[in-house]
Amino acid sequence: MPQPAEATVAVVDAYAALYRRRLALLAAMLVATAVALTLDVATGPSDLPVADALRGLLDPGALSPAQAFIVRDVRLPAALTALLVGAALSLSGAEMQTILNNPLASPFTLGVSAAATLGAALAIALGIAIPGVPEAWLVSANAFAFALASVFLLQALGRMRGTGPETLVLFGIALVFAFNALVGLIQFLSSQQALQQLVFWSLGSLGAANWTSAGVLALVVTLVFPFSYAARWKMTALTMGDERARAFGVAVDRLRFASLVRISLLAAVAVAFAGTIGFVGLVGPHLARLLVGEDHRFLLPASALAGALVLSLASTASKLVVPGAVLPLGIVTSLVGVPAFLALVVGRRERL
Amino acid sequence: MSSGGVSSGGLVAERITAGYGRRDVLSDVSLGPLSSGEVTMLVGPNAAGKSTLLRALAGLVRVSGSVRLDGQELVGLPPRRRARHVAFMPQSLPGSLDLTALEAVLSALLAVPQPPRSESGGSTDDGGSEGSAGSDRSSARREPTERALTALARLGIQSLAMEPLGRLSGGQRQLVSLAQSIVRGPRVLLLDEPTSALDLRYQVVVMRLLRAEAEAGRIVALVVHDLTLAARWADRIALLRDGRIVAAATPEEALTSDRLREVYGVRTRVERCSRGTLQVIVDGEG
Numbered sequence: 001m002p003q004p005a006e007a008t009v010a011v012v013d014a015y016a017a018l019y020r021r022r023l024a025l026l027a028a029m030l031v032a033t034a035v036a037l038t039l040d041v042a043t044g045p046s047d048l049p050v051a052d053a054l055r056g057l058l059d060p061g062a063l064s065p066a067q068a069f070i071v072r073d074v075r076l077p078a079a080l081t082a083l084l085v086g087a088a089l090s091l092s093g094a095e096m097q098t099i100l101n102n103p104l105a106s107p108f109t110l111g112v113s114a115a116a117t118l119g120a121a122l123a124i125a126l127g128i129a130i131p132g133v134p135e136a137w138l139v140s141a142n143a144f145a146f147a148l149a150s151v152f153l154l155q156a157l158g159r160m161r162g163t164g165p166e167t168l169v170l171f172g173i174a175l176v177f178a179f180n181a182l183v184g185l186i187q188f189l190s191s192q193q194a195l196q197q198l199v200f201w202s203l204g205s206l207g208a209a210n211w212t213s214a215g216v217l218a219l220v221v222t223l224v225f226p227f228s229y230a231a232r233w234k235m236t237a238l239t240m241g242d243e244r245a246r247a248f249g250v251a252v253d254r255l256r257f258a259s260l261v262r263i264s265l266l267a268a269v270a271v272a273f274a275g276t277i278g279f280v281g282l283v284g285p286h287l288a289r290l291l292v293g294e295d296h297r298f299l300l301p302a303s304a305l306a307g308a309l310v311l312s313l314a315s316t317a318s319k320l321v322v323p324g325a326v327l328p329l330g331i332v333t334s335l336v337g338v339p340a341f342l343a344l345v346v347g348r349r350e351r352l
Numbered sequence: 353m354s355s356g357g358v359s360s361g362g363l364v365a366e367r368i369t370a371g372y373g374r375r376d377v378l379s380d381v382s383l384g385p386l387s388s389g390e391v392t393m394l395v396g397p398n399a400a401g402k403s404t405l406l407r408a409l410a411g412l413v414r415v416s417g418s419v420r421l422d423g424q425e426l427v428g429l430p431p432r433r434r435a436r437h438v439a440f441m442p443q444s445l446p447g448s449l450d451l452t453a454l455e456a457v458l459s460a461l462l463a464v465p466q467p468p469r470s471e472s473g474g475s476t477d478d479g480g481s482e483g484s485a486g487s488d489r490s491s492a493r494r495e496p497t498e499r500a501l502t503a504l505a506r507l508g509i510q511s512l513a514m515e516p517l518g519r520l521s522g523g524q525r526q527l528v529s530l531a532q533s534i535v536r537g538p539r540v541l542l543l544d545e546p547t548s549a550l551d552l553r554y555q556v557v558v559m560r561l562l563r564a565e566a567e568a569g570r571i572v573a574l575v576v577h578d579l580t581l582a583a584r585w586a587d588r589i590a591l592l593r594d595g596r597i598v599a600a601a602t603p604e605e606a607l608t609s610d611r612l613r614e615v616y617g618v619r620t621r622v623e624r625c626s627r628g629t630l631q632v633i634v635d636g637e638g
Contacts, residue, residue: 234463
């Protein structure tokens, strides 16, 4: 029968074309992210001309030692940290939205950021920290430990009553309120100076970024992403409901637990180094979904890239909005991300 | 034919108790054996436990007792191994997803890749040489796509392969869902109301397909509400009420006027029409 065969060939071709178009979109996002990273390095409060900064990236010898230091040891690690924080939060947001079957979910829905803030608050205001951690790392280490612990607490609560998405969301929201209340209590008790420091930390900042933070972030993202990607078809199946995924042979509870571990690692390390930059974990996956759809083969890498791009642009903008000053990254991320997001949603509506 | 070649066993549920949380929907129910080549339809009033029985057979609810396939116990089997033998089709496929019909079927195939079975895997592997590694890889990617397209084509919806689920009607999504169930070619097909959103033509398409699946040696069981459909297409009927099986027999034996009044509380006539097919005509309540 020639007819059905021809129809099959046509569909296979159409599918191949869609596949290539999505790969091209990923490549375009990669290029855009690289450009944004370059811009991020080229801008800053010190009066180093953009052209010089760019030249310095290619040829460090062309700059004075002080300028070379600014580019190599201040701006580059900060820009890479921004990019990696964006990738980590957005990838964890994509996983969170899938395992909770909830488009409003982000790493912060379930109290990961609230827990990190509590950890940071304990270190900043009360000096309570993990013993043996060097002074410079106290806040980050505390934030990380608390974020991670909150996810395991969530898992333990979920285990008591079956880890369905609704149950997890409810427990998570309860944890958010509990942690926020404790942070409020600490703020109430802490000194003026500690309070100011705490508020600044919670606004999200790259002020403490250096090669170590960039390195740790790169390590975590590089270690976690392959596991995330390996679960791509299981995650795609899960978007169609727990029961269907189970019928396909997916051990849904185990998938959800493994995903939560990945989410907590990514979100905790991001929050530890850059404070609470919540919006990117919500908007990154949505941008990615609008561009490449729900197929997690594309959605997961696209989410990471979208987050990296958004945070790179936000980091650049945070240095340009008020000349000579660097605004908190969390604020700028929302201000930059919201219009971009709305534009895409509206554009999408018109296309359909 | 299936690898064992033994069709005597079939699917047997023995004294199973099943339910959700602490609530038992079924208690001490036995059914079967459901044999290769047979289409069994579970019918009964709402909340009789039809879907729960199907889920219990699929291992998707808390179940105690024994569900055996050709003598092998399925209760307690890990999901991956169970899915190798049993496909289950839930009632609804979410409609808001930006996922094409093809991707939806591919995910059924690839979420938990199953080892190739002798019946289908043998012909494609013709001992390729080392030099053909590249073409092996591309064919490894093409092969699932072709299987998914074949499944869609068997349901007459290959032309919808590239449509996002969000743009399909409820009935079209139901067909995609069915394609997800048949694509892996499991021994047992369990389907929860596979025809509830389908027009008359596609009801026939689906019933023919299920017959063909049964004739290919599979065990097919489904929940339906439409008794005329059941009378026309089922080999066996299991009539449920209040978590119990009231009758399990051929349509003619299971669907009697008296029994339907007792179970559904309606007056019916069960007659053979002029062409010999069994029909259930509902006259009213009481």
